[in-house]
Amino acid sequence: MQVLANGLALGAIYALVASCLLLIFGILEIPDFALGGRIMVGGYAGYFVAENLGLHYWIAVVAAALAAGLLGVVSELAVYRWLRNTPRPLLSGFIGALVLLTATEITVQLLFTADFRKLPSPYESQILDFAGIRMTEQRLLAGVVALVLIAALHAYLRGTRGGRAMRATLEDRRGAEIVGISPAKTALIAMLLGSCMAGVAGALLGPMYLVYPTMGDAILIKGLIVIVLAGMRSSLGAISAALLLGIAESFGASYLSVGFSDAYAFIFLIIALMVRPNGLFTKSVLVR
Amino acid sequence: MLEVSDITAGYGNSTVLTGVSLSIERGEAVTVLGANGAGKSTLIQAIAGLTPIRGGEIRFEGERIHGLSAARIVRRGLVLCPEGRHLFPQMSVRENLMLGAYSHKIRRSAIAAQIDEVLEIFPALKEKRTVYAGSLSGGEQQMVAIGRALMAKPRLLLLDEPSLGLAPLLVQTVMRVVGEINQRGIAIGLVEQNAAAALELVSRGYVLEAGSVVIQGSAQELSSDDRVRAAYLGVVEQAAD
Numbered sequence: 001m002q003v004l005a006n007g008l009a010l011g012a013i014y015a016l017v018a019s020c021l022l023l024i025f026g027i028l029e030i031p032d033f034a035l036g037g038r039i040m041v042g043g044y045a046g047y048f049v050a051e052n053l054g055l056h057y058w059i060a061v062v063a064a065a066l067a068a069g070l071l072g073v074v075s076e077l078a079v080y081r082w083l084r085n086t087p088r089p090l091l092s093g094f095i096g097a098l099v100l101l102t103a104t105e106i107t108v109q110l111l112f113t114a115d116f117r118k119l120p121s122p123y124e125s126q127i128l129d130f131a132g133i134r135m136t137e138q139r140l141l142a143g144v145v146a147l148v149l150i151a152a153l154h155a156y157l158r159g160t161r162g163g164r165a166m167r168a169t170l171e172d173r174r175g176a177e178i179v180g181i182s183p184a185k186t187a188l189i190a191m192l193l194g195s196c197m198a199g200v201a202g203a204l205l206g207p208m209y210l211v212y213p214t215m216g217d218a219i220l221i222k223g224l225i226v227i228v229l230a231g232m233r234s235s236l237g238a239i240s241a242a243l244l245l246g247i248a249e250s251f252g253a254s255y256l257s258v259g260f261s262d263a264y265a266f267i268f269l270i271i272a273l274m275v276r277p278n279g280l281f282t283k284s285v286l287v288r
Numbered sequence: 289m290l291e292v293s294d295i296t297a298g299y300g301n302s303t304v305l306t307g308v309s310l311s312i313e314r315g316e317a318v319t320v321l322g323a324n325g326a327g328k329s330t331l332i333q334a335i336a337g338l339t340p341i342r343g344g345e346i347r348f349e350g351e352r353i354h355g356l357s358a359a360r361i362v363r364r365g366l367v368l369c370p371e372g373r374h375l376f377p378q379m380s381v382r383e384n385l386m387l388g389a390y391s392h393k394i395r396r397s398a399i400a401a402q403i404d405e406v407l408e409i410f411p412a413l414k415e416k417r418t419v420y421a422g423s424l425s426g427g428e429q430q431m432v433a434i435g436r437a438l439m440a441k442p443r444l445l446l447l448d449e450p451s452l453g454l455a456p457l458l459v460q461t462v463m464r465v466v467g468e469i470n471q472r473g474i475a476i477g478l479v480e481q482n483a484a485a486a487l488e489l490v491s492r493g494y495v496l497e498a499g500s501v502v503i504q505g506s507a508q509e510l511s512s513d514d515r516v517r518a519a520y521l522g523v524v525e526q527a528a529d
Contacts, residue, residue, distance in 0.1 A: 161390070164379075164383060164387060165387070167378075167379065168376050168379070168387050171376040171377060171378055171379065172374045172375065172376055174338070174374045175370070175373075175375060175376060176376075177338060178338070178362070178368050178370055179362065179387050179388055179390045179391065179440065180358065180359040180391030180440065181359065181387075181390055182357060
């Protein structure tokens with residue numbers, strides 16, 4: 001049970017990151033690897049606010065969202081928007097995203113060195129004991145906040161005019177343009193939302209897994225693995241796949257070896273793709 | 289109402305339209321006929337702001353609209369019902385119609401009233417409003433596409449091949465609906481390969497060939513034009529000798 005709970009909390013963060021990646025990839029049609037950089041910038045923004053300014057952890061979380069959101073908006077306006085108009089948007093987007101990711105990491109490393117920093121959180125020292133499951137409040141909080149954000153994103157997509165416009169763009173780009181939905185505006189909103197949530201993910205991870213310039217890489221890769229596992233599209237599938245991945249990692253770390261904990265995700269991916277090459281949660285799709 | 293003057297358009301190195309001019313008056317129904325690849329779709333997309341033009345001018349209600357975004361053009365009342373429908377397949381009929389009104393920032397209750405109004409024209413869609421658009425038949429999807437366009441309150445409705453891929457009986461239904469819409473005072477620009485069906489509906493027409501207007505005239509003139517009869521109405525003239 002203990003291991004399961006740890007895995008679920010971790011899986012919720014993977015699900016959050018995967019949701020951001022899916023949203024941005026769906027709307028921008030660019031694989032936004034630089035999201036890993038924005039997770040990390042969120043971690044640093046949170047660290048700066050909580051450690052250097054001495055403000056409360058929740059303010060640090062908000063600052064993380066704002067910093068990552070701002071970076072996301074700038075990335076879209078200054079880089080991605082232009083790359084989408086090149087003859088091969090997917091390839092140039094792919095390269096552009098990798099350049100952005102590296103540039104972000106190098107900049108942060110130059111400014112703050114590569115030292116590991118611990119984002120102070122009052123919840124990290126509190127240990128909850130519930131029915132024999134012991135976990136820090138921070139871990140529980142991270143899982144809950146991640147799930148709440150995912151639920152909020154889905155509520156936005158389902159129930160609002162802007163969210164409906166975003167789903168329309170995901171389903172038929174040309175159709176969306178025809179009814180008067182601006183592709184540029186939709187891309188900017190997707191980037192802002194996805195980046196803000198990525199920033200929060202960074203601030204949630206900071207107290208548990210520390211803050212350092214490449215902290216976003218591992219979590220980004222987990223997010224990508226989750227998307228592949230879920231079969232590229234389905235967002236509910238991505239959430240289930242993320243939770244499964246978190247649990248698999250947690251069990252691997254507890255019963256096999258902690259040292260290989262990042263490798264379990266890949267082993268899980270390989271096994272899953274051998275069994276269900278079209279993704280874990282895909283139905284056979286009728287192609288019209 | 290719509291004046292297209294001497295426009296040129298294309299993709300990359302190829303030019304699709306060369307010096308095309310046409311006009312549609314208020315409340316009028318006009319067709320553009322032509323074979324595959326004649327440039328009909330490029331023309332209609334250029335008017336709707338989805339394809340940039342390289343030369344010439346497009347005016348709607350006296351104002352230049354080329355260079356405006358598709359969204360702005362929709363807001364002015366020039367609405368396209370595209371070839372291939374481009375519906376949102378995983379959304380309900382109702383949501384598809386709601387999105388049709390996207391460009392007008394109006395309240396939910398007003399949208400609901402407008403949906404009821406549109407469904408009056410398409411009674412068959414009434415009981416399907418909660419069904420995914422992607423699961424409807426081709427004819428029903430075409431109705432949703434026209435309905436979605438009507439939700440934007442067009443003054444000029446451009447229809448790109450609404451009969452494409454439909455059974456003859458459904459083509460009749462679609463054309464009847466387009467006629468009804470025109471009766472309500474909405475001008476129609478109809479791009480079609482099915483010339484016979486289109487010419488029954490409109491008052492004037494243009495024939496596009498290799499990116500230029502080669503024939504224009506009233507529906508009667510076009511129906512009796514030998515070139516149109518041979519190329520688009522499938523009438524083979526008896527040999528003269």
